[in-house]
Amino acid sequence: LSNKNNNNRILKVAIPVALIDCFDYSAVDNLPKNPIGCRVLVPFNNRQLIAVVIATSSTSKYKDTLKPIIKFLDDSPFFSSDLLKLSKWANDYYAYFYGMTLNQIMPGFYRQGKDESQLWQTIYYVNKTTKTLPAKAHKMQQVLNLISQNPTTGISHNNLIQNIKSCTAILKKLKEQNFIKSDACLPVIQKSKITDFAKKLNPEQQVIYDNIQQDLNNFTVHLIDGITGSGKTEIYLQLIDKILQQQKQVLILVPEIGLTPQLVQRFSSRFATEIITMHSGLNQTIRATGYLQTKQNKAKIIIGTRSAIWCQFKNLGMIIVDEEHDSSFKQQSKFLYHARDLSVVIAKNNNIPIILGSATSSMESYLNCQSKKYNYHLLKTRATKTLPPRVTISALNNLKLYEGFASSTLTKICEHLRQNNQVLIYINRRGFAPKYMCFECGEIKTCRHCSATMTYHKAINRLRCHFCNALADIKDICEKCGSHNIGVVGLGSEKIDNVINDSYPAYKSVRVDRDTTANKGQLEQKLNQITTGDCKILIGTQMLAKGHHFPKLSLVVIMDADRGLFGTDFRSIEHMSQEIIQVAGRSGREGKQGEVLIQTMQPKNQIWDQLFGSSYFDLIYSYIKIRTQHSLPPITSQILIRAKSKNAKFADNFLEIFKNNIPHDLKQQIRILGPAPAPMEKIANLYRFNLVILCHKNISLASFKKWVLHYMANNKYAKKLSWSIDVDAVNS
DNA sequence: AGCACGCCGACT
DNA sequence: GTCGGCGTGCTC
Numbered sequence: 001l002s003n004k005n006n007n008n009r010i011l012k013v014a015i016p017v018a019l020i021d022c023f024d025y026s027a028v029d030n031l032p033k034n035p036i037g038c039r040v041l042v043p044f045n046n047r048q049l050i051a052v053v054i055a056t057s058s059t060s061k062y063k064d065t066l067k068p069i070i071k072f073l074d075d076s077p078f079f080s081s082d083l084l085k086l087s088k089w090a091n092d093y094y095a096y097f098y099g100m101t102l103n104q105i106m107p108g109f110y111r112q113g114k115d116e117s118q119l120w121q122t123i124y125y126v127n128k129t130t131k132t133l134p135a136k137a138h139k140m141q142q143v144l145n146l147i148s149q150n151p152t153t154g155i156s157h158n159n160l161i162q163n164i165k166s167c168t169a170i171l172k173k174l175k176e177q178n179f180i181k182s183d184a185c186l187p188v189i190q191k192s193k194i195t196d197f198a199k200k201l202n203p204e205q206q207v208i209y210d211n212i213q214q215d216l217n218n219f220t221v222h223l224i225d226g227i228t229g230s231g232k233t234e235i236y237l238q239l240i241d242k243i244l245q246q247q248k249q250v251l252i253l254v255p256e257i258g259l260t261p262q263l264v265q266r267f268s269s270r271f272a273t274e275i276i277t278m279h280s281g282l283n284q285t286i287r288a289t290g291y292l293q294t295k296q297n298k299a300k301i302i303i304g305t306r307s308a309i310w311c312q313f314k315n316l317g318m319i320i321v322d323e324e325h326d327s328s329f330k331q332q333s334k335f336l337y338h339a340r341d342l343s344v345v346i347a348k349n350n351n352i353p354i355i356l357g358s359a360t361s362s363m364e365s366y367l368n369c370q371s372k373k374y375n376y377h378l379l380k381t382r383a384t385k386t387l388p389p390r391v392t393i394s395a396l397n398n399l400k401l402y403e404g405f406a407s408s409t410l411t412k413i414c415e416h417l418r419q420n421n422q423v424l425i426y427i428n429r430r431g432f433a434p435k436y437m438c439f440e441c442g443e444i445k446t447c448r449h450c451s452a453t454m455t456y457h458k459a460i461n462r463l464r465c466h467f468c469n470a471l472a473d474i475k476d477i478c479e480k481c482g483s484h485n486i487g488v489v490g491l492g493s494e495k496i497d498n499v500i501n502d503s504y505p506a507y508k509s510v511r512v513d514r515d516t517t518a519n520k521g522q523l524e525q526k527l528n529q530i531t532t533g534d535c536k537i538l539i540g541t542q543m544l545a546k547g548h549h550f551p552k553l554s555l556v557v558i559m560d561a562d563r564g565l566f567g568t569d570f571r572s573i574e575h576m577s578q579e580i581i582q583v584a585g586r587s588g589r590e591g592k593q594g595e596v597l598i599q600t601m602q603p604k605n606q607i608w609d610q611l612f613g614s615s616y617f618d619l620i621y622s623y624i625k626i627r628t629q630h631s632l633p634p635i636t637s638q639i640l641i642r643a644k645s646k647n648a649k650f651a652d653n654f655l656e657i658f659k660n661n662i663p664h665d666l667k668q669q670i671r672i673l674g675p676a677p678a679p680m681e682k683i684a685n686l687y688r689f690n691l692v693i694l695c696h697k698n699i700s701l702a703s704f705k706k707w708v709l710h711y712m713a714n715n716k717y718a719k720k721l722s723w724s725i726d727v728d729a730v731n732s
Numbered sequence: 733a734g735c736a737c738g739c740c741g742a743c744t
Numbered sequence: 745g746t747c748g749g750c751g752t753g754c755t756c
Contacts, residue, residue, distance in 0.1 A: 017733050024756045047736065719751095738750105740748105742747090
């Protein structure tokens with residue numbers, strides 16, 4: 001083995017720079033037994049960078065100019081061959097630079113060159129000894145007693161200093177005098193305790209469970225299309241149980257873990273096993289520890305957000321992607337991967353089942369079911385025997401509104417509150433009012449840096465841009481025409497909150513939006529207030545629409561359902577449908593039938609019938625027809641090429657020249673739209689332009705992507721603006 | 733990507 | 745005379 005290594009002393013490494021080729025270096029000292037996948041520190045230009053060995057070789061075309069590496073950072077591969085294979089595939093599919101891809105998927109802790117020894121904890125154990133401590137050594141005795149309480153497992157340093165302040169010196173003394181010994185190891189995951197038991201599945205759930213359960217040892221993709229409250233999670237839980245019995249690991253992906261503490265709680269109350277969470281809210285050390293625990297097969301259930309797919313599983317048995325339609329599975333910067341789609345690749349590589357679940361499944365998944373790539377499972381009754389909510393379409397036409405509310409809406413809210421139920425008022429817009437307008441000349445205050453109107457925030461009595469966060473002072477005179485007839489237009493969550501407090505002073509309300517709920521602690525506290533029934537009226541933006549479970553909620557009011565009906569993006573009608581179905585699903589659980597009230601200026605629009613009169617599948621099917629007519633995704637594959645620059649013309653020209661440079665043979669297979677300004681043309685002083693590439697689904701774009709990457713890496717204008725290649729973009 | 737080098741204009 | 749703007753080239 002070492003002979004073989006000696007003949008392959010040239011290392012091909014992937015370096016985190018925007019360059020396509022890997023770089024060759026010579027290795028001086030002994031190589032690790034298996035160098036491929038190890039991190040190395042290399043000299044690069046005038047810098048030192050952390051790179052990853054992806055191959056060894058006996059030759060290099062840079063033979064004469066090879067530099068030696070500085071050192072190996074691992075003595076065994078940090079990246080398994082499985083992860084190298086997956087990341088290479090993802091890198092090529094999403095058209096990125098491999099060195100940067102590897103850098104991105106590495107936990108921050110390891111990206112900084114640290115290694116696992118820095119994650120170890122010191123554990124103290126008692127030594128069997130006949131010696132006794134001096135009678136006066138109270139603190140020593142106290143520390144020793146605490147350590148003695150855990151004779152077999154020992155007690156960690158961290159745990160000790162939490163219990164007894166500043167005992168480091170004492171510990172040292174105890175160790176010197178042989179009263180205790182210490183050992184270093186990874187933190188142990190506390191097994192969760194079972195406090196909740198499996199519920200009997202209803203016939204519909206049972207059929208799905210049986211179907212999936214009969215083939216748990218092969219690659220299969222299942223879509224569970226189940227309305228809110230239909231009991232998808234119970235099916236997941238019972239399937240997970242099966243996988244755990246096989247001693248295998250389970251990965252559960254959720255859109256935003258910080259927003260769903262209830263979900264983690266639900267999982268940990270059902271299994272006596274090692275459960276960890278993986279998301280960006282954790283600090284680097286905790287995250288790296290979880291990563292290692294997963295790699296060592298010590299973590300059995302991994303609940304995480306999109307980045308959790310880059311964990312190295314030892315014995316993965318199943319993947320679950322909850323709320324699979326959610327666009328937060330798509331990374332929006334740098335390496336633009338889709339965690340749901342890559343999960344399917346991971347399942348395939350591991351020959352294991354994967355379950356996608358949602359009440360508002362994505363078009364992509366429906367299409368894959370239609371083409372029999374995925375297995376389709378429908379859950380159409382609520383598991384708790386609660387009737388689906390009663391839906392009222394409330395026409396606002398020609399009505400005199402009270403601060404955005406129809407009087408019938410206010411009456412309805414009263415009715416529900418009197419019955420001691422909770423009411424949710426959904427307004428997908430934060431701030432007090434989205435516009436500040438001159439009623440004389442119609443001038444609307446826009447952001448200096450963005451092509452957006454500024455939102456009035458009453459709490460600070462200033463205008464704020466929701467795209468770049470810029471602030472502006474209120475002027476009581478129009479800058480354009482000098483009129484004093486100037487003020488706010490439209491509704492935001494802050495205003496609704498004010499109106500509700502004035503209208504229903506007897507009932508406590510809570511507002512959940514990014515302005516009032518900046519950190520996770522606040523959200524959890526507010527969710528608690530809601531669950532205990534302390535608050536009667538909930539006012540919220542999207543934050544409240546996702547995945548939460550409010551047992552006492554009986555009425556959902558959707559203030560402004562028309563927004564999104566005529567969006568610029570071809571996906572906006574789909575997103576609006578998902579949003580309304582998701583928020584409507586919050587009402588009526590635990591046996592009570594809920595009610596949903598939709599305020600609209602378009603009561604005759606057929607969308608309301610489609611949304612609530614038929615299945616979500618039928619609705620999506622009607623959208624699919626439209627996409628088919630226009631050859632839009634997901635009927636076709638799409639690549640979005642973005643360019644942004646301080647100079648609008650420059651970004652526009654850049655894409656135009658790019659378009660004209662596409663080789664003829666590659667042009668044959670694609671359709672090009674644009675370049676055109678992005679829907680939000682200017683954000684933070686940068687002008688954004690898009691070029692859309694569309695292509696028939698069964699034509700490979702691999703060579704096109706490769707060409708684009710080469711073009712960008714070698715084009716001198718590409719360095720003067722910021723560009724991205726977004727494969728399967730979820731927004732424009 | 734990120735950094736050095738080098739060329740040019742505008743300040744002490 | 746020098747500071748710093750950014751255009752260009754290079755990385756095994």
